[in-house]
Amino acid sequence: MNQPSQTKGSPEPLKPLEIPGPLERIKSKIVVLSGKGGVGKSTVAANLAAGLALEGLKTGLLDIDVHGPSIPRIMGLAGANTTTAGDVIVPVEWNWNLKVVSMGFFLPDPGTPVIWRGAMKGGVIQQFLTQVAWGDLDCLVVDCPPGTGDEPLSVMQLLGREAAGLIVTSPQDVAIDDVRRSVGFCRELGNPVLGIVENLSGFSCPDCGAVHQIFSSGGGERLAQECGVPFLGRIPIEPAVGRAADQGETFLAVKGQTPAAMAFREVVRAGAAFAAAQLAARA
Numbered sequence: 001m002n003q004p005s006q007t008k009g010s011p012e013p014l015k016p017l018e019i020p021g022p023l024e025r026i027k028s029k030i031v032v033l034s035g036k037g038g039v040g041k042s043t044v045a046a047n048l049a050a051g052l053a054l055e056g057l058k059t060g061l062l063d064i065d066v067h068g069p070s071i072p073r074i075m076g077l078a079g080a081n082t083t084t085a086g087d088v089i090v091p092v093e094w095n096w097n098l099k100v101v102s103m104g105f106f107l108p109d110p111g112t113p114v115i116w117r118g119a120m121k122g123g124v125i126q127q128f129l130t131q132v133a134w135g136d137l138d139c140l141v142v143d144c145p146p147g148t149g150d151e152p153l154s155v156m157q158l159l160g161r162e163a164a165g166l167i168v169t170s171p172q173d174v175a176i177d178d179v180r181r182s183v184g185f186c187r188e189l190g191n192p193v194l195g196i197v198e199n200l201s202g203f204s205c206p207d208c209g210a211v212h213q214i215f216s217s218g219g220g221e222r223l224a225q226e227c228g229v230p231f232l233g234r235i236p237i238e239p240a241v242g243r244a245a246d247q248g249e250t251f252l253a254v255k256g257q258t259p260a261a262m263a264f265r266e267v268v269r270a271g272a273a274f275a276a277a278q279l280a281a282r283a
């Protein structure tokens, strides 16, 4: 199901949205992917978006994980709701520079399971891209469900080939095999890979300040080398990051001087460089 090659048989691939449309006002797009769940993809997406916004970029964060939207909780926006103006959805503002839309804002309560058919999911994703008052954005970060299924495929097709994939993995070899598929997925669609991030890589110890390797590590970097894509660093497990996420304080993870904060900042730097390049290409 997660093999990108199976997408070849899709009868009607979604066409990139026509220009000029609302997407024309979004100058760069980063789609955050992971081979499998449980690698902290949403935390990386949230910190990337918050970091870009804090760098002064007008940023959007779109969470299209219809099965388990976690962005509202991570961003401290649980219970927030979008509003509508006419038939346009007005995003929730995390701060003056960051607009957020999550499937979670549309669910009656966080425990409600959502069952969507494929076509409906594609429709919702299209709506999130075209009928949201994103305004002028320097960068839109899209948090996809794990794998290379319908949602990531719809997003990539709708955004077109200039959208870059950012692939989040954990260091274990089993995750590495999945991430190889994510790289293949981007390549097959003709989208660039911004890089691979190895998350949950070692334990950043609050007692001694060192990063202790509790599992094998380095798999993400080896794979990046093997595939010829940038390696954007290792983000260690750090109690403060989880605490911040639980309290909806993404800001802390970006602002601090801890190993995890510095690693997040490298990812933000790569995202900002990509956004600047996209901007320059348009000028």
Ligand SMILES: [Zn+2]
Pocket: 205, 206, 207, 208, 209, 210, 212
């Ligand atoms: Zn220690």
